[in-house]
Amino acid sequence: MIEAVSIPHIVPLEQILPDEPLLMMGAGPVPIPQRVAAANSIVINHLGETMNKVIGQVQEMGRYVFQTNSPYVMGVSGPGSAAMEMAVANLVHEGDRVLCICNGYFSRRMAEMVGRVRGEPVLLEAGSNESASVEQVEAALRNGRFDAITMVQGETSNTVCNRSLDRIARLAKEHGCLVIVDAVCTLSTMPLEMDNWQIDAVITGGQKGLSSIPGVSLLAFSEHAWQKKIAKRTALPFHWCLDAQLADKFWNQKSYHYTAPVSGILALHEALRLVCSESLPQRFRRHLQCSEALQAGIEAMGLELLVPKQHRLNSVVGIVTPEQVSADAVRAHMSRVHKVEISGAFGLNILRIGQMGEQSRAHNLFRTLHALGSSMQSAGARLDLPAGMAELERALSHAA
Numbered sequence: 016m017i018e019a020v021s022i023p024h025i026v027p028l029e030q031i032l033p034d035e036p037l038l039m040m041g042a043g044p045v046p047i048p049q050r051v052a053a054a055n056s057i058v059i060n061h062l063g064e065t066m067n068k069v070i071g072q073v074q075e076m077g078r079y080v081f082q083t084n085s086p087y088v089m090g091v092s093g094p095g096s097a098a099m100e101m102a103v104a105n106l107v108h109e110g111d112r113v114l115c116i117c118n119g120y121f122s123r124r125m126a127e128m129v130g131r132v133r134g135e136p137v138l139l140e141a142g143s144n145e146s147a148s149v150e151q152v153e154a155a156l157r158n159g160r161f162d163a164i165t166m167v168q169g170e171t172s173n174t175v176c177n178r179s180l181d182r183i184a185r186l187a188k189e190h191g192c193l194v195i196v197d198a199v200c201t202l203s204t205m206p207l208e209m210d211n212w213q214i215d216a217v218i219t220g221g222q223k224g225l226s227s228i229p230g231v232s233l234l235a236f237s238e239h240a241w242q243k244k245i246a247k248r249t250a251l252p253f254h255w256c257l258d259a260q261l262a263d264k265f266w267n268q269k270s271y272h273y274t275a276p277v278s279g280i281l282a283l284h285e286a287l288r289l290v291c292s293e294s295l296p297q298r299f300r301r302h303l304q305c306s307e308a309l310q311a312g313i314e315a316m317g318l319e320l321l322v323p324k325q326h327r328l329n330s331v332v333g334i335v336t337p338e339q340v341s342a343d344a345v346r347a348h349m350s351r352v353h354k355v356e357i358s359g360a361f362g363l364n365i366l367r368i369g370q371m372g373e374q375s376r377a378h379n380l381f382r383t384l385h386a387l388g389s390s391m392q393s394a395g396a397r398l399d400l401p402a403g404m405a406e407l408e409r410a411l412s413h414a415a
């Protein structure tokens with residue numbers, strides 16, 4: 016006889032969560048606006064008039080943010096990686112050869128997904144801490160036959176930006192490839208023009224540039240990709256939940272696929288509405304000015320940025336941890352004393368500060384830069400904190 020499982024001893028959330036929420040300045044999730052939080056607390060029916068209006072507007076706003084006229088803008092219940100998997104699982108068929116341009120951790124994840132759906136990934140490694148170059152991709156496309164390419168716009172893991180994304184996408188198109196782009200961290204923080212650059216799938220998550228909640232993501236398929244790979248497919252994709260034809264029933268045909276994450280979609284609606292009311296050009300400007308001011312402040316303090324300017328991502332800033340300083344000690348001190356959280360990195364001795372959505376606000380920059388400098392000093396670094404703060408102030412007022 017097996018004993019019944021007894022009631023566990025559980026401490027309430029208020030004893031687990033910090034008294035004062037930490038300011039989330041890492042590589043995501045990022046702080047969410049009050050309206051997004053409020054929308055996230057509502058549950059409505061996942062089918063019916065109200066929901067139809069909501070998803071119609073989410074798609075319309077999605078088309079603006081992705082800069083596409085495609086009808087195939089869809090949400091997915093799951094992390095950015097689920098959107099990535101949905102793009103790959105529907106556009107890469109068994110035996111397809113895919114050129115996977117790799118800059119780091121997340122671009123390699125796409126290559127792994129290609130393999131799992133029985134595609135054939137061919138990895139093209141960009142230089143260490145460098146953007147992929149057009150010449151390098153052109154050589155690879157000339158030397159092999161490929162059905163698709165995958166690439167990341169901003170590689171969050173090591174803060175590299177693929178600056179030539181537009182040229183590489185058009186080039187891949189000329190070679191007859193579908194173009195799959197991960198814009199999880201960058202969407203709405205810097206320009207991306209899906210139709211104009213001839214991209215076939217753009218993937219994003221909620222908790223980064225869009226400043227929504229984690230767990231509900233958005234992606235778009237081009238009309239071309241839909242007709243070529245989804246409408247005319249001869250085999251079913253492996254994943255039922257991620258089947259784009261089934262998802263289309265919900266997103267375009269007002270019927271049931273699975274119960275949509277209604278609260279998260281309402282949150283995403285509000286996050287997108289805030290993007291629209293700010294407008295993309297203004298939002299790009301805000302992100303650029305804030306990130307560049309932060310970078311200037313970090314350097315003026317005497318710290319070094321990981322990636323040279325021409326390859327550098329602005330949406331997440333990577334800082335080299337000085338020798339003899341522990342990145343973990345700096346982060347722990349920032350959380351405990353300053354209530355600011357930033358990220359370490361997967362295996363690299365760097366610290367990363369996000370500049371996505373609500374993170375790119377002047378008041379958050381001052382608090383974060385001060386917390387960083389002061390915690391670095393307490394971890395043994397020698398640097399000029401006042402010079403960094405003064406430079407941040409100068410850069411921000413100069414931009415304004």
Ligand SMILES: *Cc1c(COP(=O)(O)O)cnc(C)c1O
Pocket residue numbers: 043094095096097121167169170171197198199200220223229230
């Ligand atoms: C965060 C991130 C992902 C993964 O998103 P999850 O929501 O953690 O699955 C993928 N790509 C990039 C570029 C990211 O920044």
